[in-house]
Amino acid sequence: MGIKNQEFSSLSNPPVIQRNLSSLSSHINKWNTSRPTSPLKKEVKLTRKISKPKARRISINDEQASCSNNNSPFNERNENDMWFNIFKPSTLEDVCIHKKKANDIITALKGIMSGKEDIRILLLTGPSGCSKSTFIKEASKILIPQYRAHGITSLFSEESGEHLPSTYIEYSNDAVLNGISSIDSFYEFLKESKYRVGSNLSIILVEDFPNLFHITTRQNFQKVILEWLYSSELILPPLVICLTECEIEDTENNFRHSFGIETSWTAPTVLGNEILNHPKLKQIKCNPINMTLTKKQLNFLCNENKTLIMANNKWQQKDIIIKDISQSTGDIRSGIAALQFWATSSSDLPIITRKSPVSFFHAVGRIIHGSKNLTDDNEMINELDAESETLISSSTFKLGLLENYPHFNKSDFSIKTAYDVLDALSVGDCIKDDDKESLNYTLRKIRYSMNKQKINSNQHGKTSFPKEWKIRQLQNEMAVESSDLLNVSFFKYGQVRQTSDIYLDYAYYSPYICKLRQYKKKSLEYYLNTLPNNSPIRLETMRKNKDNLIVDDSIDIVERLGKEIKPLHLDSAEIEIDNSDINLKQQRPIDILRRKRDTKLQALRSMYEKNYSQEYEEIIPEEESYFENDPIVDPDDSSSNEDGLDNGFPESDDEDDDALYEYLSQRKPQNSQSQQQSIPTPSNNISFNESLSDSDLEGL
Amino acid sequence: MSLWVDKYRPKSLNELSHNDDLTTLLQSLSSYHKDLPHLLLYGPNGVGKKTRCMSLLQSIFGSNVYRLKIDIRNFTTPSNRKLELNVINSQYHIEITPSDMGNNDRIVIQELLKEIAQMEQVDFQSSSGNGGAASTGLAHRFKCVIINEADCLSRDAQAALRRTMEKYSRNIRLIMISNSLSPIISPIKSRCLLIRCPSPSDEEHLALLKKIVDAENVNVESDDILKKIVKESNNNIRTSVLMLESMALSNEFNLKSTSPIIKPDWLNTIIKLSMKIKKDRSVPCIVECRSIIYDLLAHCIPPKIILQELTFQLLKNYNNSIKVTDENILDIMSISSTFDERLALGNKPIFHLEGFIAKVMLALDN
Structure with missing residues (x-):
């Protein structure tokens, strides 16, 4: 109980004392690590390793703070440090966050720590500067x-x-400095954090991440988190992940066609769906801080710094400035910085704050539904154009408009309007110089025609992400499947197909016919098994039903290529996250298809070549045999084929070669007859070619 | 189980079934085989352009043209991307399809043709001066290059082709196969002998199906069903033979005149789509239509064909939907041609197809 009281007393004290306390701890830490460690102390050191970076950071703050506290007057301090550091909230009530959210988080944390709720990870997401x-x-x-x-x-x-253990420990990605690889550092961190229970209990805060843009690191990161979720320990300290979500704009105008981690740093891309949907994870979304709260905070800061502001003759304008700032940003850190900038500068300067970025759906919504703040549509589009040019000039944006315009007014508007929108999109797509012109035409026309519509209800449908990229994926899958069909028909039946014909005819008919024949084959086989081997009836039926018996469902394709045609529903168009490289277990279907096709191709090729070798053994080098597929024209080519593909079949290789030599040795006399030249061995084939071409050239 | 389409595909000029005039032309070409001109075969889908082309080659080079193999060739684009292309070839010819190579068709055509052209084709048999060898048709110094789907060649590639055709005409002969003449630039047209391959007449087509039916021992109640197949296949022999085979198999080799026609599923989907458009003209319906179109696109049905089939289906009158008047027909045709042009100009077919549907709904409403 005494310990508890002490902790509380330190809480209620002004920040100065706290800093001294933690600075002390940082000194201890430094001293502790520099000391040579005995084996007995090792465990202690391991735990310490993590808290060290945090302690170091605090100590930097501390030095500044302490120097300002001890030596310098109030005004000097302002020049040295940012206001959002100086006026860091010191109590829970001071934190600038919406009451409801605050309650949510507190209840969640209490639930975790009391063990009432079976939650292990609390995920806080939201834009930067919303006090997460x-x-x-x-x-x-x-x-x-x-x-x-x-x-x-x-x-x-x-x-x-x-000293008491601090109430939270924070992961910091400076593993390189500590000599641990960045992949391992997070794992080590969590492993050590597991023991932060009981009297050592503290919140594990993950705000800094390892380099997740690196695929392997990301995979490991997610694996470690999953291990945490599934780990067998009964009691674990609460793990809080603070994820500052942001969309990363591609500066090179080079749009990626999927939502990957490269373009948007959000919970699904960072953590993956498996973690997000885990029952032991609770996600709380934080919103940008609203105007009232920002205003309150800024007013408080103004009062704190009254002398400074008065000195710069700005006290009268402060209300307007505060209003401006709180309107333009939901980022409290950026707001305070802007206020400080305004207050400390002696002349009048425009306020620069971090504008809340326009997200994809936001921009789509503005075009379709208009904006509440800006009633003039032209103004609104101009602004959109100026602010987020890269976003709206992408083709995905137009597709987003197409996907979402029917949600307007719950699809309760005339076809004429729908046509106007579609016409704008269609014409915009046709203008070849895909500059501003076509885009502006499209956007303004859509806004214009939507504006004319009366809105009956304020409710609109759910927004959805364009399906186009999903379709692309399916098309690629279809292409792979059709090349599979192409391989089968070439290697098994010696027929050349064209891709365009496959799409229109064979993709449907060929599997359909195959399937029917397969049924027939099955019943036929049953019948054949009842007959004695080599009986004339059996051979006769086999001969008659050659077409059916040749079907082999391990090779022939019996399902319609690209699956049955049925309309894609909207729910299947959820944002597709390109998780291909994240999860090795869940591979994209296209990769599976590709692998299947390639293994099949190998099997087909070896079968094909075996057929040839048999063919050559009983060779009749006459023209009637041309029907049988026989691609091997000269020995060089065939061997190169085998080299590339038959690594797994060394035996058949040899057989093939033998057969080839046999074949050549049989061919030889014929050739030499017609050439009236004698060629001693087939291996001299090349020289024989040369001599011929020479004579031919002479003839020219 | 080679499909009937393959089984009954003519392999030589003598076996060709319809359009005897054309066959005579090809025969005369093959008889003077030392100097084959560049050829451009054009005509609708599934009338046997490729078959004719192969038969011509067969009559010139002999049956070895059917000894095919697939080579994997590697190309490097100017932007240093590696391309892999499967090239089907025989001793005497090589086949390329522009759609396989995407945007890089120019580089592929140039490199491939140059490579072939620079290799002198040497014939062994003719130098013996033996009359018998000449008659087997092996005395040729050129290699044939078949370009499938020549109408898909980009302008860039066609321009490259034009130069190559002149420069290397000693060593290579081009045979281009195309559905339509209009996308092909005139310099190429003027360098080629244009051969039009028309659709078979209904009688010819019927005779062809009958031949197969007899050979496969299919019981046919009356010719009506075959006539129906001819009609439903749009005079496309490939489709009709595939249709016949699947119908024969699913009806145990007994075709009644009432047996249902098995159409490709995507065509059925388009028919349903057209009914939907006529029945329910509203914004939610447009959204449903979009998902149907997206699915067709996902199955790689070319947008142009979707538009074309949809237009023709819309013109048809069914009992349970509204009547399409002459005026409507005029409207639909003009809308269709507008959006056909836009499809050709634009990048994203979905805008234009959906625009077409909305406009048609609007026209039907008025």
């Missing part, structure tokens, strides 16, 4: 002491005497 991590840090100070096991003195307090 600040809130967690402050909340930990209040909640952790309540749930910490009492009575047992921890290792920390033993060493430092009065």
Whole structure:
């Protein structure tokens, strides 16, 4: 109980004391690591390794703070440090966050720590500067002491005497400095964090990530998180992941056709669906901070810095400025910085804040439904054009308009309007110089025709992401399947197909016919088995039904290529995340298809070549045999074929070669007769060619 | 189980079934085989252009043209991308299909043709001066290059082709196969002998089906069903033979005149789509139509064909839908041609196809 009281007292104290406390801990840490470690102390050191980076960071703050506290007057401090650092909230109530969200987070954390709810990870997502991590840090100070096991003195307090383990530990990606590879560092961090239970309880805060743009690191990262979710330990400290979501604009105008981690840093791309849908993970979405809260905070800051602002003769304008800032941004950090910039500068300067970015669906919505803030549509489009040019000039944006215009007014509008929209899109697509012109035409016309519509209800349908890329994927799958059919018909039946014919005719008929024949084959086989071997009737039926018996469902394709035609429904058009490289287990269907096709191709080729070798053994080098597929024209080519494809079949290779030599040796006399030249061995084939071409050239 | 289409495909000029005039022309070409001109065969889908072309080659080079193999060739584009292409070839000819090579058809055509052209084709048999060898048709110094789907060649590739045709005409002969003449630039047309391959007449087509029916021992109640097949296949022999085979198999080799016609599933989908458009003209219906069209596109049905088939289906009158008047027909045709042009100009077919549907709904409403 005494410990608990102490903690509380430090909470209620002004920040100065806290800093001193943590600075002390950082000194201890430094001292601790620099000391040579005995094997007994190893475990202690391991735990310490993680807290070290955090401690270091705080100590930097500390030095600044302490120097400002001790030596310098109020005004000087302002020049050195940012306001959002100086006026960091010191109590939970001060944190600038919506009350409801705050309650949600607190309840979730309490649920985890009391063990009432079976949740292991709390995921906070939202744009930057909406007090996600600040809130967690402050909340930990209040909640952790309540749930910490009492009575047992921890290792920390033993060493430092009065110091308590901090209420949260934070992962920091400076593993390279510590000499651990960045993939392992996160794993090590979580492994060590597992022991942060009982009297050591603290919140594990992950705000900094390993380099997740690297595929292997991302896979490992997700694996580690999954391990955490599935781990067998009964009690785990609460793991809080703060994910600052953002869309990363591609500067090179080079649009990727899928939602990958490269273009959007969001929960689905960072963590993957398996983790997100896990029952032991709770996600809370934070919104940008609203105007009232921002205003309140900024007013407070103005009052704190009244002397400074008065000195710059700006006290009268402050209300307008605060209003401006709170309107233009939902990012509290950026807002405070803008206020500080305005307050400290002596002249009048425009306010620069981080504008809340326009997301894809946001922009689509503005074109289709208009904007509430800007009633003039032309103005609105101009602004959109200026702010997020890369976003709206992509072809995906137009497809997004196509996908979402019917949601307007719940599809309750005339076909004429629909046609106007479609016509705008269609004409825009036709203008070859795909510059601003076509885009502006399309956007403005859509807005114009939508604007004319009366809105009956304020409700609109759900927005959806364009299906186009999904279709692309399916088309690629179809292409792979059709090349599979192409291989089968070439290697098994010696027929050349053209891709365009496959799409129109064979893709449907060929599997259909195959399937029918396969049924017949099955019943026929049953019948044949009842007959004695080599009986004339059996041979006769076999001869008659050659067409059916040749079907082999391991090779022939019996399903319609690209599956049956049925309309794609909207729900299948959910945002497709390009997880191909994330999850090795869940491979994209196209890769599976490709692999299947390639293994089949190998089998087909070996079968094909075997057929040839048999053919050559009983060779009759006459023209009647041309029907049998026989591609091998000269020995060089055939051997190159085998080299490339038959690595797995060394035996058949040899057979083939033998057969080839046999064939050549049989051919030889004929050739030499017609050439009236004597060629001693088939291996001299090349020289024989040369001599011929020479004579031929002479003839020219 | 080679399909009947393959089984009954003519392999030499003598076996060709319809259009005897054309066959005579090809025969005369093959008899003077030392100097074959560049050829451009054009005509609708499934009338036997390729078959004719192969038969011509067979009559010139002998049956070895059917000894095919697939070579994998590698190309490097100027942007240093590696391309892999399967090239079907025989001793005497090589086949290329532009749609397999995408946007890089120019580079492929240039490199491939240059490579072939620079290799002198040497014939062994003719130098013996033996009259018998000449008659087997092997005395040729050129290699044939068959370009399938020549109408899909980009302008760039066609321009490259034009130069190559002149420069290397000593060593190679081009045989281009195309559905339509209009996408082919005139310099190429003027360098080729244009051969039109028309659809078979209904009688010829029927005779062809009958031959197969007899050979395969299919019981046919009356010719009506075969006539129906001819009609439903749009005079496309490939489709009609495939149709015949699947119908014969599913009806145990007994075709009644009432047996249902098995059409390709995508065609049925388009028919249903056209009914839907006529029945329910509203914005939610447009959304449903879009998902149907998306599915057709996902099955790689060319947008142009979707538009074409949809137009013809819309013109037809069915009992349970609204009547299409002459005026409607005029409207639909003009809308269809507008959007056909836009399809050719634009990038994303879905805009134009959906635009077409909306416009047709609008026209039918008025």
